[in-house]
Amino acid sequence: MLDLILPRQCGGCGAPGTDWCVICAESLAGPPIRARPRADPGVPCWALGRYRGPLRRAVVAAKEQGRRDLAVPLGAALARGLDGLRDRERPLVLVPAPSRGAAARRRGGDPVTRSVRVAGSWLDDCRIAPILRMRRGVRDSVGLGASAREHNLRGRIVVSADSLPDALRSSNAEVVLVDDVLTTGATARESVRALASAGIAVRAVLVTSVV
Template sequence: MGEQLLDLILPRACGGCGRAGIGWCAACADALSGPPIRIRPRADPGVPCWALAPYRGAPRRAVLAAKEHRRRDLATPLGASIARGLDILRDGSRPLILVPAPSRRVAARRRGGDPVLRAASVAASWLPDCRLVRMLCMRPGVRDSVGLSSSDRQHNLRGRIMVVPDCPPTRMFPANAEVVLVDDVLTTGATVSESVRALSDARVTVRAVLVTCAA
């Protein structure tokens, strides 16, 4: 009854197509159900990069809804899609560690939390022998990347992604663990490149990058 009353006050709409009465429809789920696509960003992080879909249509609208319109409910379908992609890519005999790409603190506050972290948490909960480790953060001074050129994005982030001070010691990771960096959108590759660099400096070897969408 409470959920029905809430729908009357704030009618649900699909985060991918706007269809009324459902938060995420089957057609939009299908747009994120295919095998991951190999991508090669301009800023090469030095590890294989994969995307679940191009940054258009339902996947793009869902990512924007989660980021800019506080659609926290979309963490579940987006996280489930990430889990399916990881299940295809992973070596099932090895434990999996997911590291979400960092967000600017001001952006996370504006969005009511970090949508990448929420979706990655859902993905980790769906997969056996998998856990999420929040290892990365951004130093102060990082600007919003919207409207920046590829070189400006790289300059904006250079040296400004770091391992969080209270991060669990990496020596506690299983020796044969696969570490995958997870993000929502890959545009130039600047964020994932700096993230891989920061992890490498902390002696964490990243096996791959998986994003929801590639722009």
Template sequence: MDLLLPRRCAGCGDPGQVLCGPCRERLRRPPVRVVTPVDTHVPMWSLGPYAGTHRGVILAMKERGNLAVRSLIGPVLAAAVTHLQARGELPDRIDAPVPLTLVPAPTRARSARLRGGDHVTDLCRAAGLPVTPALRHRSTVRDQVGLDAEARRRNLAGSVELRHVPTGPVLLVDDVVTTGSTLAAAAEVLTAAGVTVCGAVVIAHA
């Protein structure tokens, strides 16, 4: 199959590997604090801008059916969490007796089915950290592509529901943040249920 359809890097498109060496190196950069037009209510960190390698791997996971790259981005997420814990920006096992749990941002059920499963949940599981898919969108939510910050906020108002109540501190995870509306709605629902939301990490910010 590699002779007929050469494997290409999810980050840059070069033939040979699922994720080439230079793209792996770009993904090693430490997370940076970012802010969005909509207040997410919690500190948020991004692994890079939505361009180049970061954009490539997100599109590969999300739109191109590349399931293999999900397992490779999981350890990148885990390294980011460890880095933030070492800097004292996220609780570690010393700060909190209950381990930090990853909570994937909600997605539409139809979108997840078309993508071969929820890619954000998959990469959270590949990180090797505790994961609780606690959130989901109600069926009334429409696709957010093309909506501005206010329209996204209206679209998500009251449309994120809690499936399970996580125990201990949680960290929200998403692939890309644009306006912050999704993460804000997720943080609001979790906080209302008495959950401690320590922050959010995204693979890229637009």
């Protein structure tokens, strides 16, 4: 019945009758690829894939078109990537990269945190720490070049938590910053810097897609 009102479409390719088709799922099944952004965050960066095709459409649909359901396949793919990258002897802490408050509200929530929560639900010994926030005054980065993006973000990502989760204080924990798109690396670099200034050493960055 619901299909008649709101036909389901694959978030990656538009195929009818499913939220996420088998072909698009297969396109995300490989191991993460190494990414080397211009603004180097100083830790290894990994991506589930390139920002094109089904992956690009899915990221845009989750971010701009209110497709909350896509957090499920994207989060599961992040979990597979993390499972291959992590040291299983150590607890994992996932920190979602911050999004601009107004933008996230307009889109009905933060798609990165949503996907990270799904990923965390698949992984053993994993905590989520949504402690990064963007200060007011950060412009939408669409159309900005590398140096303008860095200038736009400098000093504007902060750790915002009354108390840091215990898992983050454990020197044994592997802290991974997670974002949806890696473009110039400016957000990742500023996020890693903000966490470092709070005494939190980030081990790696994992993004859904790299431009």
